[in-house]
Amino acid sequence: MVILNPEAGYKPVEGRARNRLYRIAFMLVVSWMPGYLFFNATGPTKYWGKLRSHFNPNSAIYADRERWMIVLSDNFLEVMLFVLLLHTFSLYTMVKLYVVPYLIVNAYLVLITYLQLSFKPFGMLKQQL
DSSP states (O other), X not given: OOOOOGGGTOOOOTTTHHHHHHHHHHIIIIIIIIIIIITOTTSOGGGTTSOOOTTOTTOTTSOGGGHHHHHHHHHXXXXXXXXXXXXXXXXXXXXXXXXXXXXHHHXXXXXXXXXXXXSGGGHHHHHHO
């Protein structure tokens, strides 16, 4: 049981639980891979309106000296996906043995990060970032 101090300025949590569950489910399933990696959706506002994909070497989030590393990383990622496809009997097997465990681990990482950054006593961390 959580006891909230009414004088502490907290808003009541009734009615927000379902909305928070929807937001967490969306964040765990959709947000990280396409949202963050492809569009840097949760990144700093100074990059808004510019190319900011983590896979694009011409992205605004990288310095000129880092561009060759992005190309190299993209090439290795493509080779790894090709090797996985070659060594897999079917798409179902690849999804079952590689994609599902990856999504589970990713969900835990995103959830832990979300909980750490949304915990009230650590709210000052958001202001400093």
